[in-house]
Amino acid sequence: MTAVARRARGATSGAGRLAAALLSPTFVVLGLVVGYPLVAALRESVFREGTDLDESGFVVEGSRFVGVDNYTAIFAGESAVRFWNAFGNTTLFTVITVALEVVIGVAMALVMHHAIRWRGIVRASILVPWAVPTAVSALLWRWIFQADGVANSIIGQQILWTTEGWQAKFAVILADVWKTAPFVGLLVLAGLQIIPNDVYEAARVDGASPWRQFWRITLPLVKPALLVAVLFRVLDALRMFDLPFVLIGSRKESVETLSMVAFDEASSLRFGPAAAYATILFVYVAVTALVFVRLLGADVIGAARERARK
Amino acid sequence: MGVRTTVSRATAALGVAVLLASCGSGGDGGGGEQPGGALEGRGEVTFATGKDTSGNMQKLVDEWNSSHPNEQVRIIELPESADAQRQQMVQNAQVKSDAYTILNLDVVWTAEFAANRWVVELPADTVDAGKFLEPAVKTAKYRDKLYAAPVYSDGGLLYYRKDLLDAAGLQPPKTWAELTAACQAVKATQPAIGCYAGQFEKYEGLTVNFDEAVHSAGGDVVDASGKPVVDSPEAKAGLDALVTGFQQGVIPQKAITYKEEEGRRAFQAGELLFHRQWPYQWNLAGKTDGSSQVAGKFDVAPLPGLNGPGSSTLGGHNFAISAFGKNKATALDFIKFFTSEPSQRSNLLATSQAPTLASLYDDAELIKQFPYLPTLKESILSAKPRPQAVRYGDVTQAIQEAAYAALTGAKPSDVALKDLQAKLQELLK
Structure with a gap:
């Protein structure tokens, strides 16, 4: 009895050890790739480099431990104005671009799903903007939005898009939506394709209008895919950097995001x-992700968990 | 993501730096004698520089290498953007890497690199003060000590449409009032033309143009001792010249988005009567392949000012020796070779970048090829440097912030200058 129990316990702990050994490379890689930079950034954020000059004009070297000073400095005086402005821009860009991208992305997915002729061409062409590197597309849009650019000749007015003001925000939003709506479209399309056709047939038999079919069948069934797409987009948009940086320029209040402030520092x-700004941004992104997963039930890794619970 | 990488790399760099510092720093006696001060060692050296667009740098290096088989120089090309170049050099300096020996520094970086002891002091006789343009030599100094050798200089010129001024019977303007008057006269026959533009987008070019306006009105951003003095009536007059220029349409509205290239396109399209620009525009605007509408129709003059000739902001590049590089004696010899008359002449011919040796500006043969040389010499000799600050990045951002706010009407010019003065006092104390 005891021998059997001991053997059983030995077997489990042996299996556990084997599992740990097999998993350890993953943990090491995760530790190096995710853990170390995080810890290093946190550590960095409580130090400050010397900027004082000695009598002969040389910088006094070495960084000193300042505790939370780097964090409190962000929320004091002029940097507070800059921080909250960047925070506001980041949030505004995220909310507006993601909202527009969802609407346009769903529409794109429906078109791609229903396109019968030239299906491949339609899908490929819708995905082109997503394939262009952001910095390159920002350059393209800057060319469109320059003083003598295409945008101004189309509307027949001279708007200076890259100067401070709402027009700069608009330019960034437009360029971002153009670029990333196809991403939402692609994920939603994947969701559409797993909806069985009989559901629609049954609805048609019951006399449901196409509009009703969309609201009652398509949207609920595509919701898991859509939420994942929105989550990815939100996390991406919160870190927005290259588009406003290249399209409008650095140190422009109207479009400065949190990533740009950290980069600038x-x-x-x-x-x-800079590390303090990056850490705050990290916390903001992490909290947003958590809220999404908990409240809205965005199901990133949940499919397996769900099955396991059953 | 990029930010995280930069930060973590910086952390790693810092870690190594701390380690190294704790290992091997004996003498922290302040300024004077540093172990790196002795320029010793011969052998291979590296030369970190921005893009060698003309290929002439490589040509000169090849020339050096063929006569110095045991002291080979290798070019390391850094990214094209100046900010990225500076960042790479700074990161290398922070880990005390010996990857770069010779550094090609923008004139505004001298103070930062010298004060951080990233570059070594050079013997005073590296640069013959009698032969080099004095303002260019000044940019290579920090607290009156030489830290670099001036290789390229640069000064602003007033490009003007000679055909239109001639038709109106006018001379190129010496003052801003004359410029505006000339513009009114030309507009009588050419109503669509814009009068004047410089570089007014919010970037380094705006600092250059703001400094020029202030200096040309008799003001100063910082005085000789390095104290900010920008809250003055003269500085206000300079800034106001630009602000009213925008308000009255002397400067086209869209010029607020102009960097060098946007302005050049406008000038070449015949949209501008006057354009403040660097010498590089001369060759491009003179092209007869159809890319320029103004080929053969323009000339250059010194920049105008409030009550007389104006004063340009000094540009250019200097070569310095990294404190952590090997074979510093070779590096110094190579710098002397690169700044010698034959090298500078070949550079001018190949790249049309302004040399730092005075004699080249008076060379009849060169003037034939680059007719703007005498005007450029005048421009550089009367040019003023941008503030020589250890935290130059912060200083130039403060200037851009203030100038941009005034030009776009977000702040009245006196408020903008007052705020700038306060900020500079904090940064330069």
Whole structure:
């Protein structure tokens, strides 16, 4: 009895050890790729580099531990204005672009799903913007939005898109929606394709209008895919950097995002404050992701979990 | 993502730097004698520079290498953007890497690199003060000590449409009032033409143009001792010249989006009567292959000012020796070779970048090929440097912030200057 129990326990702990051994490479990689940069950034954010000069004009070297000073400095005085402006821009861009992308992306997916002729061409052409690197598409849009550009000749007015103001925000939003709506479209299309056709047939037999079919069948059944797409887009948009940076330029209040502030600090060699900004952005992104998964039930890795619970 | 990478790399760099510092720093006696001060060692060296667009740098390096088989120089090309170049050099300096020996520095980086001890002091006789343009030599100094050798200089010129001024019977303007008057006269027959543009987008070019306006009105951003003095009536007069230029349409509205290239396109399309620009525009605007509408119709003059000739902002590049590079004696010899008269002449011919040796500006043969040389010499000799600050990045951003706010009407010019003064006092104390 005891021997059997011991053998059983030995077997489980042996299996556990084997499992740990087999998993350890993954943990090491995760630790190096995810853990180390996070910890390093956190550590960096509580130090500050010397900027004082000695009598002969040389920088006094070395960084010193400043505790949470880098964080409190963000919320004080002029940097607070800059931070909240960047926070506002980041949030505004995220909300508006993702909302537009959902509407346009769903429409694109429906077109791609129903296209019978030239199906391949329609799908490929809708995906082209997504395939263009962001910095390149930002350059393209800058060319469109320059003073003598295409945008101004189409509307027949001279709007200086890249100067401070709402027009700059509009330009960024338009360029971002153009670029990433296809991504939402692609994920939603994948969701559409697993909806069985008999559901629609049954609805048609019951006399449901196409509009009703969309609201009652398509949307609920495509919701899991759509939520994942929205989650990805939100996380992506919160980190927006290259598009406003290239399209409008750095240090422009109207479009400065949190990533741009962090970058700007880092390129001024203030790595401590830069790390603090990056950490705050990280927390913001993490909290948003959590809220999404918990409240809206975005199902990123949940399919398997669900099955396991059953 | 990019930010995280930069930060983590910086952290790693910092870690290594701390380690190294704890291992091997004996003498922290302040300024004077540093172990890196001795320029010793011969052998292979590397030369970190921006893009060698003309290929002439490689040509000169090949020439050096063929006569110095044991002291080969290798070019390391850095990214095209100046910010990215600076960042790579700074990151290398922070880990005390010996990857770069010779550094091609923008004139505004001298103070930062010298104050951080990333570059070594050079012997005073590296640069013959009698032969080099004095303003260019000044940009290579930090606290009166030489840290680099001036290789390329640069000064602003007033490009003007000679055909239109001639038709109106006018001379190129020496003051802003004359410029506006000339513009009114030309507009009588050419109503569509824009008067004047410079570089007014919010970037380094705006700092250049703002400084020029302030200096040309007799003001200063910082005084000789490095104290900010930008809250002055003269500085206000300079800034106001630009602000009213925009308000009255002397400067076209869209010029607020102009960097060098946008302005050049406008000038070449015949949209501008006057254009403040660097010498590089001369060759491009003079092309007769159809890319320029103004080929043969323009000339250059010194920049105008408030009550007389204006004063340009100084541009250019200097070569310095990294404190952590090997074979510094070879590096110094190579820098001397690169700044010698034959090298500078070949550089000018190949790249049309402004040389730093005064004699080349008076060379009849060169003037034949580059007719703007005498005007450019005048421009550089009366040019003023941008503030020489260790935290130059912050200083130039403060200037851009203030100038952009004033030009776009977000702040009245006196408020913008007052705010700028306060900010500079904090940054330069």
